Amino acid sequence: MAAGLRLVSPEGLLAQEAQDAQTRVAAEDMAAANNNIQLSLAAFIDNQFSIMSRHRDGASGWSDRLVHAMRVFNGQYDTQKLMEIRKFGGSQIYSRLVATKCRGATSLLRDIYLNTEKPWGLEPTPDPTLPDDLAASIGQLVQVEVANASRGLQPPPSPEQIRDRMKQLFLGAKRAATKKAREEAEKAFTKLDDLLVEGEFYEALNAILIDIPLFPFCCLKGPVVRITPDVTWVQGKAQVVNKPRMFWNRVSPFDVWWTPGVSNIKDAAVVERTRLTRSDLNELIGLPGYNQAAIAEVLKWYGQSGYVEANASTVDTPRAVMESREDPRMNESGLIDMLEYHGYVQGMMLLDQGMSPEQIPDPLKDYFVDAFKIGRYVIKTQLSPSLRKRPPYYVTSFEKVPGTVVGNALPDILADIGEAANASLRSLINNMSIASGPQVVVNDDRISDNQDSDELYPWKRWHVTTDPLGSNNSQQPIVFFNADSHAQELLGVYEKFSQIADELSAIPRYITGSERLGGAGRTASGLAMLMGNAAKILQTVASNIDGDIIEPSVSALYDLVMLTDQTGMLRGDEGIKVLGVNVAMQRETQRQRQLEFLQITANPIDSQITGVRGRATVLREVSKGIGLPGEDIVPPDDEIKAQMGGPPGAPPGVPPGQGGPPVGAGGPPGGQAPPGPPQAPNTNVVGRTPGAGQGTPPNPAQGPG
Numbered sequence: 001m002a003a004g005l006r007l008v009s010p011e012g013l014l015a016q017e018a019q020d021a022q023t024r025v026a027a028e029d030m031a032a033a034n035n036n037i038q039l040s041l042a043a044f045i046d047n048q049f050s051i052m053s054r055h056r057d058g059a060s061g062w063s064d065r066l067v068h069a070m071r072v073f074n075g076q077y078d079t080q081k082l083m084e085i086r087k088f089g090g091s092q093i094y095s096r097l098v099a100t101k102c103r104g105a106t107s108l109l110r111d112i113y114l115n116t117e118k119p120w121g122l123e124p125t126p127d128p129t130l131p132d133d134l135a136a137s138i139g140q141l142v143q144v145e146v147a148n149a150s151r152g153l154q155p156p157p158s159p160e161q162i163r164d165r166m167k168q169l170f171l172g173a174k175r176a177a178t179k180k181a182r183e184e185a186e187k188a189f190t191k192l193d194d195l196l197v198e199g200e201f202y203e204a205l206n207a208i209l210i211d212i213p214l215f216p217f218c219c220l221k222g223p224v225v226r227i228t229p230d231v232t233w234v235q236g237k238a239q240v241v242n243k244p245r246m247f248w249n250r251v252s253p254f255d256v257w258w259t260p261g262v263s264n265i266k267d268a269a270v271v272e273r274t275r276l277t278r279s280d281l282n283e284l285i286g287l288p289g290y291n292q293a294a295i296a297e298v299l300k301w302y303g304q305s306g307y308v309e310a311n312a313s314t315v316d317t318p319r320a321v322m323e324s325r326e327d328p329r330m331n332e333s334g335l336i337d338m339l340e341y342h343g344y345v346q347g348m349m350l351l352d353q354g355m356s357p358e359q360i361p362d363p364l365k366d367y368f369v370d371a372f373k374i375g376r377y378v379i380k381t382q383l384s385p386s387l388r389k390r391p392p393y394y395v396t397s398f399e400k401v402p403g404t405v406v407g408n409a410l411p412d413i414l415a416d417i418g419e420a421a422n423a424s425l426r427s428l429i430n431n432m433s434i435a436s437g438p439q440v441v442v443n444d445d446r447i448s449d450n451q452d453s454d455e456l457y458p459w460k461r462w463h464v465t466t467d468p469l470g471s472n473n474s475q476q477p478i479v480f481f482n483a484d485s486h487a488q489e490l491l492g493v494y495e496k497f498s499q500i501a502d503e504l505s506a507i508p509r510y511i512t513g514s515e516r517l518g519g520a521g522r523t524a525s526g527l528a529m530l531m532g533n534a535a536k537i538l539q540t541v542a543s544n545i546d547g548d549i550i551e552p553s554v555s556a557l558y559d560l561v562m563l564t565d566q567t568g569m570l571r572g573d574e575g576i577k578v579l580g581v582n583v584a585m586q587r588e589t590q591r592q593r594q595l596e597f598l599q600i601t602a603n604p605i606d607s608q609i610t611g612v613r614g615r616a617t618v619l620r621e622v623s624k625g626i627g628l629p630g631e632d633i634v635p636p637d638d639e640i641k642a643q644m645g646g647p648p649g650a651p652p653g654v655p656p657g658q659g660g661p662p663v664g665a666g667g668p669p670g671g672q673a674p675p676g677p678p679q680a681p682n683t684n685v686v687g688r689t690p691g692a693g694q695g696t697p698p699n700p701a702q703g704p705g
Contacts, residue, residue, distance in 0.1 A: 052257035063315045069411040070322045091429035095421045104507040105213035124185035125573040128177040138169045199246045207250035215253045216406045220394045222248030266390040269343025275335040294377040306334035341371040342391035396548035421497040428490040435485035446477035546578035
C-alpha cells in the first residue's frame with residue numbers, strides 16, 4: 001500500500017491542479033467549437049427551410065392546392081363543405097369528374113412516353129471531326145493515281161480533274177466519318193438506356209405521369225448514386241458485392257421546397273424531406289463522406305423515438321389521412337426526418353464544417369453543395385458533382401404559368417366546373433329521393449292517441465277521432481301528394497357541365513371509354529380521328545415534359561458518364577434529342593408515310609436509286625413501328641449482300657461482274673477509251689483501293705484497311 005503513495009510538495013500540487021484545469025478548459029472549448037461548427041451549417045439550412053415553408057404554406061403558396069388536388073382525386077369534400085352538406089341533410093355524392101380527366105390525361109401521356117419507342121435519343125454530330133492528316137493522305141493518294149495513269153500510257157489528268165478527284169475523296173471520307181458517328185451514337189444510346197433501365201428511370205417517369213395532371217407541379221430526381229448490393233453466383237455460391245449505381249425516383253410535391261423568388265428550378269436552392277429508419281442510418285456507417293460522429297449522435301437521440309422536422313408543412317396531417325398513412329405528429333413508427341439541401345453555401349461555413357482549403361480556396365465565395373441534416377446534426381456535406389451547378393430535381397406542370405415554377409393542373413383548371421357538377425349531382429340525388437314516393441300530411445288532431453302516424457305499410461288501418469265541437473272534422477286526417485321530379489332537367493345540367501369540362505381540360509370523354517358519343521365518334525375511323533385530335537391537344541404538355549424532365553435529366557446522366565467512364569462509350573459531340581412531342585404529333589402520320597413511301601418507290605426506276613440496302617432500311621423501320629422485330633425480319637446488309645451474290649467490293653444488289661470500274665484507274669491501257677475524270681470511291685468497300693499498286697496508301701474514304 002505504501003508503495004502506491006506519492007508525496008508531492010504544495011507547489012507541485014498547485015501546478016498539477018493548474019495543468020488539469022487547463023486541460024479541462026481546452027476540452028470544453030473544443031467541444032463548444034465542434035458544437036458551433038455543427039450548428040452553423042445546420043442553422044443555415046434550418047433558416048432556409050423555414051423561409052421556404054412559410055412561403056409554401058402561406059396564402060401565396062401552394063400547400064392548400066396540393067391538399068385540394070388530393071381531395072379531388074379521392075372524391076372527398078373539405079371539412080367546411082361537408083359540414084354544410086350534413087347540416088342541410090342532403091346527399092354527399094361526389095361526381096369524380098376531375099379525377100376521371102386526370103386518369104385520361106395520364107393514359108394519353110403513358111401512350112406517348114412508355115410505349116415501345118423511347119422518348120429520347122442520341123443524335124450524332126452532323127459535322128464529325130476528321131483526322132488532321134486527312135488532306136495529306138488524300139493528296140498522296142491522288143499523286144499515286146496520277147503516277148499509275150502515266151505508267152498506263154494515259155494522258156495526265158488536268159488540274160480540274162485532280163481537284164474534282166480530291167473533292168470526291170474528301171466527301172467520301174466525310175460520309176464515312178458521318179456513318180461511323182451514327183453507328184457509335186446508336187451503341188452509346190443502347191448503353192445509356194441500359195443505365196436508365198437499371199436506375200429505374202422509366203418507373204419514376206411512370207409515377208410523375210400520374211402527378212402532372214393532378215398536382216400544380218411534378219418532380220423527378222436523379223441521377224443519384226447509391227451503393228447497392230450486387231449478387232452474383234459462382235459455382236452455386238452467392239457473392240455479394242456493393243457497387244455504386246445511379247437511380248432516379250419520383251419526389252412527392254408535398255416533400256420538396258425551393259427558394260420562393262425563382263422562376264426556374266435550376267436557379268433555386270432546393271430542400272427535400274425524406275424519412276429514414278434506424279436501419280437506413282446504420283447502413284450509412286462506414287461509407288465515405290459521412291460524418292460518423294454525427295450519425296452516432298442521431299442514433300443516440302432519435303434512434304428510439306424518431307424525429308419529426310419542426311418546420312414541416314401544416315398540411316402533413318390531412319395529407320397523411322388521404323394517403324392512408326400514420327399522422328406524422330404521432331410518429332409511432334419511429335421514422336426520422338432528414339432534410340437534403342442542394343444550393344449555395346459560403347466557403348467559410350464549409351471550412352468550419354471540415355472541408356479542406358484545397359476544396360474551398362476562397363472562404364468568402366459561395367459553393368454549390370449537397371448537405372444532409374437530421375435535427376441539429378449534419379451527417380454529410382459535399383461539393384455538388386453537377387457540372388451545370390443545378391440541383392438534381394426536374395419540375396414541370398400540366399399548364400405552365402410564366403414567371404413561376406408552379407403551374408396549373410386539372411383540379412385548378414376545372415375547380416369551378418367540378419364544384420358546379422357536384423352541386424348539380426347532389427341536387428339530382430336529393431330531388432330523386434324526395435320525388436321517389438308520396439309525401440304524407442298527417443293531421444295530428446284527428447289521429448287517435450294509440451296510433452303511430454310515423455309508420456307506413458300496405459293495408460294499414462288509421463284510427464281517427466272526431467271532435468263534436470271542433471271545426472276541423474271536415475279536414476282529411478291524412479293527405480298524400482307527390483313532389484315534382486326535375487331529374488331530367490338536373491341530369492341535362494350535369495351533362496352540360498361535363499361537356500364544358502371536356503373543352504376546358506382538352507381530355508374528351510371518349511378517352512376514358514365512354515360510349516355516349518355522337519357525330520364522328522360513332523364510326524371507327526371517326527373515333528380514331530378524335531383520339532388523334534386529343535393527342536395533338538396534349539402536345540403542349542408533352543413539350544413541357546420534354547424540355548423540363550427528359551432533356552435535363554438525360555443530359556445530367558450524359559455528364560456523369562463523360563466524367564467517370566474510361567471505356568470511351570461517348571464521343572462527347574453527341575446531342576440529346578427528345579421525342580415526346582414528335583411521338584404525339586407524328587407517330588401515326590410517320591408510319592402511314594413510310595407505308596406510302598414503300599408503295600411509291602416499288603418500281604424499277606426508284607429501285608435503281610434506293611437499291612436493296614435503302615429499301616431494307618425502310619422495311620426495318622416500318623417493322624419496328626408496328627411492333628415487329630425489324631432486325632429479325634429484314635436481315636443485315638452483309639447477309640443481303642451474300643444472298644444477292646455480289647462481289648466483296650460491290651454494294652448490296654449488284655450482280656456478279658458489275659462491281660464498277662476500279663477506283664483511281666484512268667481507263668484501259670493502250671488508249672482504247674478516252675480518259676475521263678477519276679471515279680468516286682466506293683465507301684462501302686473496306687480495304688485498299690482496287691487497281692492500285694503495292695505502294696498505294698489506303699483510301700481515306702473507305703476507312704481502315
